[in-house]
Amino acid sequence: METLLNDFSPGLFVMQIVILIILLFLMKKFAWKPILKSLDERETGIEDALKAAENARKEMQNLHADNAKLLKEARAERDAIMKSAREIQEKMISEAKEDAKEVTSKLIENAQASIQQEKQAALAEIKKSVAELSIGIAESVIKKELSNKNDQLELVENILKDITLN
Template sequence: MDQLLNDFSPGLFVMQLVILIVLLVLLAKYAWKPILNSLNEREEGIQNALDQAENARKEMQNLQADNDRLLKEARAERDAMLKEAREIKDSIIAEAKDEAKEQATIMIENAKVTIKHEQQAAIAELKKNVADLSIEIAQKVVKKQLTSQEDQLKLVEGMLEEVTLN
């Protein structure tokens, strides 16, 4: 330490001090401001990026909530459409059953009427055939003029055997 004090030169000290001050002034004027400005810009850029990330996160949450809401609405609409389709299907089936019952009833009534007409026609034709047979038998009986009842019965039985009913 003594040697430092012995080698100390006030002129050199002042010169070094002046050089240091000039260097600090030059650094302050030309280097520190740009360095500080770039650090501030970088800090602002990082803060902006963080703000944008936060905004993007909030927007993603909003979009997710909108997607969930739209999905619920779509499901509700789908369920409503399916319910409506089931109701339409059930009503169509019920209408078809009712219409089929009505048509079946109409067909049965028509069949009954047709059967009744055919039955009446068959009875009428049978009566006609019986009447024709009766007249024919009566004519033959009258032609022969049979006196005995036994001969008349034989004749009627013989004619009945000859005649075949349709």
């Protein structure tokens, strides 16, 4: 340290201080402003990025809320459509049952009418057959008693009117 003090020169010291002041002045004029400007720009950029991130977070929350709302609406619409489909299905089934009942009752009515017609036809045929048979028998029995055929037919018809068939 003594050598340092021995080599000390006040002129050199003043010169170094002047150079330091000039250097500080030049740094302030040419380097300090751009450095501060760069720092301010960086700070502004970071603040803008934070604001953008906050906005993006808010927008994501809004989108999430919108998605949840749309999902809820879609589920409600799906439920409504399913309910409507079930109602339509039940209506179609009940209509089909009613139609089937109507068709069945018509078929039964037609079958009963057909049976009744067949029964009437059969009874008429039986009556005719019985009448013919009775006429044949009566003709052979009464042939000797009645001379004319008209008298025979009149007698048989009177007898058949008295007899009822079930």
